[in-house]
Amino acid sequence: MTQVHSTAIVDPKAELDGSVAVGPYTVIGPHVKIGANTTVGAHCVIEGRTTIGQDNRIFQFSSLGAVPQDKKYAGEPTELVIGDRNTIREFCTFNLGVPGAGGVTRVGHDNWIMAYTHIAHDCLVGDHTTLANNTTLAGHVELGDWVTIGGLVGIHQFVKIGAHAMVGFATAVSQDVPPFMLVDGNPMAVRGFNLVGLRRRGFSPERLAAVKQMHRLLYRQAKTLDEARAGISELTAEMPDAAAEAALMSDFLSSVTRGIAR
Structure with missing residues (x-):
């Protein structure tokens, strides 16, 4: 049997696997689907057309699937899709998509998402990302796999951050960040490539040398893009x-549309 606390309100039309646990005072709407072994903490609200996969841990006070913060939104049937094995800490807010841009906000698998993170409409978050406290993604942001975002980072709408990139603490990200790069500061600047992160993921010396050479080509040899x-x-x-x-x-x-971080 699904483990639903007696004070939780789960709409009869919601689809919860029998192994799902729901904490006190949580509210789950009629179009929500939650997969096996996912746990939802106390005082959460999960609404809209939200699909959540297996083995997720959703901590207390999170809001998932609320309508987008977009004045053009008029109640269309858009979605939020969350994959498997994600950790979503306290006070996170993930919004539905908007029509005309795919209509889906998507979070992949195995992500570590810390407290107060906001993921706006139509964002695409890959797998194995780490988003530290107070990470804020505006609409249509794309994060590749293994991206690491420091605390108090704000990311401008439509920005893309490539796989294995790292963004330092309190950076304002207004341009695309190429894969593997390490950026921080205000104004944002590329400080090198994410050597420590790549080593931790088992990159061979040959692969690291290639990343180093790409960094040189982009940032150390005065070349045009x-x-x-x-x-x-x-x-x-x-x-x-x-x-x-x-x-x-x-x-x-x-695929760059906003220019790359320099």
Whole structure:
């Protein structure tokens, strides 16, 4: 049987796996679906068309699936989709999407999301990210896999942060951050590449050397962005062990819309 506290209010139309636990005074709406072994703490509100996967831990006072903070939203049937094995700490707010932009706010798997994090409408959060306290994502932000965001960081709407990048404490992020890079400060600047994080993930010396070379091409050789992109494309032949990293960077740079962090 689903473990629902007697003071919780769960709409009869909600779909909860039998192993879900729901804490005191939590409210769950009619269009919510929650997968196996997920726990929901006290005083949470989960509403809207929200789908939550398996083995998530949702701490007290979180608000998931509320309508987006967008004046154009008029009650359309948009969604919030959360994957598996995420930790969502206290006072987090994740909003539904808005029409015209896919209509889905999506959070992947195995993310560590700390207290007071806000994920606005139509954001796309990958897997294995770490979002420290008071991380704020405006609408349409995209975070790649293994991104690390420091506390008190604000991210401008439509910004993309590439896989394995790290953003330092209290940074205002208004431009796209390429994969692997380390940025911080106000104004934001690239300080290097995320060497410690990549080592922790088991990157080989050859892969680290390729990332270092991409950092040089982008930031240390006074090249234009097009020239740097051409050099990065050539790395596949020069460093075959790092072809995946070069392809990841090339794909990211081809999708930049706000300019990259310098």
